[in-house]
Amino acid sequence: MSFRDRLLGRDRRSAQTARKRLQLVLIHDRAGISPGKLDALKDDLIAAISRHVEIDASNVHVSLRSERDKQRLVADIPLATSRARRRELG
């Protein structure tokens, strides 16, 4: 690893990878929701909300967030903008 790489923060040592993988796996373990289950939940969520309001389904993000001893299910659901809707209709 060169000095330049280090200075630019390009050193991605394996411990850092381990840290990230560990954090992710623990978030899913603690919530008891596997990544596959989360995908299914996202699809259901899209279907349910779409019945009431038009949403930008391709940009829906559903994720688990972990704080000290609370797990949170975070859904970011952008509504379809009027411009996008107009484009669809046009």
Added chain:
Amino acid sequence: MTAKVVTITSGKGGVGKTTATANIGVALASLGHPAVCIDADIGLRNLDVIMGLENRIVYDLVDVVEGRCKLRQSMIKDKRVPDLYLIPAAQARDKTSVSPQDMIRLCDELRSHCEWILIDSPAGIERGFRNAIAPADLVLIITNPEVSAVRDADRIIGLIEAEGKGPGQLIINRLKPEMVKKGDMLGEEDILDVLAIELIGLVPEDDAVITASNQGNPVALNASSSAGNAFRDIARRLNGEEVPFEPLYDQQGFLKRISRLVRSGGDR
């Protein structure tokens, strides 16, 4: 004497439960605190071999529970350290030969004979684990600086809390200071950060552990071994002594700190 019951467990196999049990037992007894080590890994007993007492087994845990011998008869006295005993597991039986209630009853009977009762838990989260934690006053969770072992430790910590046996304390075993320093191994801060549990021991990787197990001479008896030293420190902390954690390696180098700052956009 009213003994405190300490169960050593991990979830994942092969992280050092048996080695830790033997060495903490040896260290406690060497410090003058009578200790009894119980091998709760019925069917896969090994604590006897690590302690070098395998040739002296007459009766085992299941014999006591089923009434074939007195508790005292199943306690094998250590050859080197006074006031250290082993109650071995049965080899030809399985985990269902003993119940959690049996373990509680046995430990209650033992409490007046010593200051410390150390239980070597089997791997896993099934019956053997339940047996091992049932009588515990304190649970020590042991892990290695690897993703799989830390993940299992997290699961065990949750189960222990659900059983009302928490909060446990953590032993990180087989740390390689050089690798941590290079950024190629999870360090204690990384692990404590995700597990949010109190640390009681940091045990470095040490070849002397292997030679010790070859000879059946627990490494805590070896005054020049770094792992032995770490196990002796754990014993002293159990006794309420304030023992600072020896820095196993230098803190982060200057360059690394800079690169981290740059990478995170300066927000830490």
